[in-house]
Amino acid sequence: MQAITQQELLSLEDYEKQRKEIQGRIQDHKAGRRLDLDGHITLFFEDRDTMWYQVQEMARAERLFKPEELQDELDVYNPLIPDGSNLKATLMIQYDDRAERQERLAELVGVEHQVWVRVDGHDKAYAHADEDLDRSTPDKTSTVHFMRFELAPEMVDAWKSGSPVHMGIDHEKRQIEVTVPELLHEKLANDFD
Numbered sequence: 001m002q003a004i005t006q007q008e009l010l011s012l013e014d015y016e017k018q019r020k021e022i023q024g025r026i027q028d029h030k031a032g033r034r035l036d037l038d039g040h041i042t043l044f045f046e047d048r049d050t051m052w053y054q055v056q057e058m059a060r061a062e063r064l065f066k067p068e069e070l071q072d073e074l075d076v077y078n079p080l081i082p083d084g085s086n087l088k089a090t091l092m093i094q095y096d097d098r099a100e101r102q103e104r105l106a107e108l109v110g111v112e113h114q115v116w117v118r119v120d121g122h123d124k125a126y127a128h129a130d131e132d133l134d135r136s137t138p139d140k141t142s143t144v145h146f147m148r149f150e151l152a153p154e155m156v157d158a159w160k161s162g163s164p165v166h167m168g169i170d171h172e173k174r175q176i177e178v179t180v181p182e183l184l185h186e187k188l189a190n191d192f193d
Contacts, residue, residue, distance in 0.1 A: 002048070003074070003078040003081065004048065004051060004052050004055060004074055004077070004078055004081070005074070006067060006070050006071065006074065008052065009052075009055065009056060009059065009070060010056060011065070012059065012060060012063065012065055015056050015059070015060060016060070019060070022053065022056070026049065026050065026053045029049055029050070030044060030050060032183065032184070032187060033045040033046075033047065033050070033184065033187060033188075034184075035167060035178065035180060035181075035184060036178075037167065037168065037169060037176045037178055038174075038176055040093060040094055040095055040104070041091065041092070041093050041094075041111075041169070041174070041176070042091070042092050042094070043089045043090070043091055043092075043115075043147075043167065044089060044090045044092065045087055045088070045089045045184075045187075045188060045191070046080045046081065046082070046088045046089060046090060047081060047082060047088075047191060048081050051077045051078065051080055051081050054077050055070075055073045055074060055077050058073050058077075059073060079132075080146065082191040082192070084192055084193070085150060085151060085153070085156065085192070086148050086149055086150045086151060087117070087148070087149040087151070087188060087191055088146070088147065088148055088149075089127075089146075089147045089149070090144060090145070090146055090147070091112060091115060091127075091129075091144070091145040091146075091147055092143060092144055093105065093108065093111075093141070093142075093143045093144075094143065101143070102140070105140040105141050105142075105143065106139060106140045107173045107174075108140075108141045108171060108173060108174060109136060109137075109138065109139070109140060109141050110136070110141065110171065111141050111169060111171045111173075111174065112127065112129035112130060112135070112136065112141060112142075112145040112147070113126065113127070113129055114126070114169050114170045114171040115127040115129070115147060115167070115168075115169050116149075116167065116168055116169070116170065117149045117151070117165065117166070117167050118165070118166045118167070118168075119151070119155045119158045119159050119163050119164075119165050120158070120163045120164045120165070120166075121158060121163060122152070122154070122155045122158065124170075125149055125150060125151055125152075125155065127147035127148065127149055128147065128148045128149075128150065129145050129146070129147050129148075130142075130145055130146055130147075131146070131148065132146065151192075156192045159185075159188075159189055159192070160189050160192060162185075164179060164180075164185075165179070165180040165185055165188075166178065166179050166180065167180060
């Protein structure tokens with residue numbers, strides 16, 4: 001997919017006028033790109049639309065309008081757009097209770113390196129996590145991780161041909177495997193174009 005350019009961004013004023021409509025559209029779009037691995041761990045698959053929205057929201061929040069400021073944001077978020085051989089996702093770990101969250105994050109150290117995708121008939125492809133900076137410490141993992149899943153051409157072909165796809169975690173404290181639902185399967189297949 002192509003990188004987002006400054007010419008595609010709305011001015012702060014235009015974005016503010018359209019924000020409510022854009023937020024609704026993007027929330028619906030993001031909901032269709034979500035995979036719950038269990039009741040507490042979720043993958044949100046990023047694409048050009050989600051990253052455009054993220055840049056617009058950052059520009060709004062930080063009142064960015066200078067070309068160099070906008071380019072800095074684009075330089076951060078453009079790498080999170082799939083580029084044909086991969087999927088990009090945000091992994092979120094959520095526990096409402098603070099004490100339980102702290103306990104689980106301590107148990108799940110390294111979980112970000114144990115998340116995988118598997119197309120039937122192929123080996124698991126483990127995520128490349130947090131390539132920009134390490135988000136975990138030896139004592140606990142972070143609640144948010146950024147992931148890239150690189151797939152070999154034959155895996156992409158099998159995915160696009162309709163082979164079932166599974167995702168999961170192979171962490172010693174959390175063993176999960178789910179089948180990617182058909183609608184999400186189709187949406188993610190488009191990320192390889």
